[in-house]
Amino acid sequence: MKKLIVSLASVALVAACVLGPSAAVSQEKPKAAAAVDAPHQIGLIDMAYAFKEYGKFKTMSESLKSEVEATDSEAKAMVTKLQTLQGQLASGTIAEGSPDQAKLEQEFVKTQTELETFKKMKQREFLRKEADVYKVIYLEVQDAVKLYADYYHYTLVMRFNRDTVEGADNPQEIIQSMNRPVVFHRTQDDITEPVLKYLNDQYNKTAARPATPATPASQRKQP
Numbered sequence: 001m002k003k004l005i006v007s008l009a010s011v012a013l014v015a016a017c018v019l020g021p022s023a024a025v026s027q028e029k030p031k032a033a034a035a036v037d038a039p040h041q042i043g044l045i046d047m048a049y050a051f052k053e054y055g056k057f058k059t060m061s062e063s064l065k066s067e068v069e070a071t072d073s074e075a076k077a078m079v080t081k082l083q084t085l086q087g088q089l090a091s092g093t094i095a096e097g098s099p100d101q102a103k104l105e106q107e108f109v110k111t112q113t114e115l116e117t118f119k120k121m122k123q124r125e126f127l128r129k130e131a132d133v134y135k136v137i138y139l140e141v142q143d144a145v146k147l148y149a150d151y152y153h154y155t156l157v158m159r160f161n162r163d164t165v166e167g168a169d170n171p172q173e174i175i176q177s178m179n180r181p182v183v184f185h186r187t188q189d190d191i192t193e194p195v196l197k198y199l200n201d202q203y204n205k206t207a208a209r210p211a212t213p214a215t216p217a218s219q220r221k222q223p
Contacts, residue, residue: 043157043191044182050141050196056203060133071122078115144195
């Protein structure tokens, strides 16, 4: 009897070892299948169009443009000064080798150097400011895309260009259109408009908010 019990126990143990992994695998299959069968939803956004039509980008670009124009006015004033000095030196009214001529030449060289330095400094400054504008806008568009993708369960959002090959005129535009990675897409895959609407709505709320007037120093409470 004891031998029979031991034999039955051995058979049961072997069966458990053989059937155990199979049972575990059968239990894991639905989970794996569910992960594989999860649908991918791909969205597309025309970043160039979004930038162009985003109110905040327009405002920041116009502000930077105004700064550039103000700088151009300063540079033109320096150029005018150079032209005046050059005219005085070439007028023939100043004696060659005189102290007045030396003074004008020194002023001319000084102004010319200041102009070149001013132009290089402002160019670097505006390149940095322009890069900052693009960075700010890109990050805001990226955040809006993430919100939209999370809400509507998009698993991937790619950049694309809405312009079609039919709309291209010159050979270069035609070749560029043909080299785009997106060959076909459904209309509902283009999420540019809803993302752009969200961005403009949020910006308009902020832009329409009245600024809080500063409290005069005489009315501030002393600590």
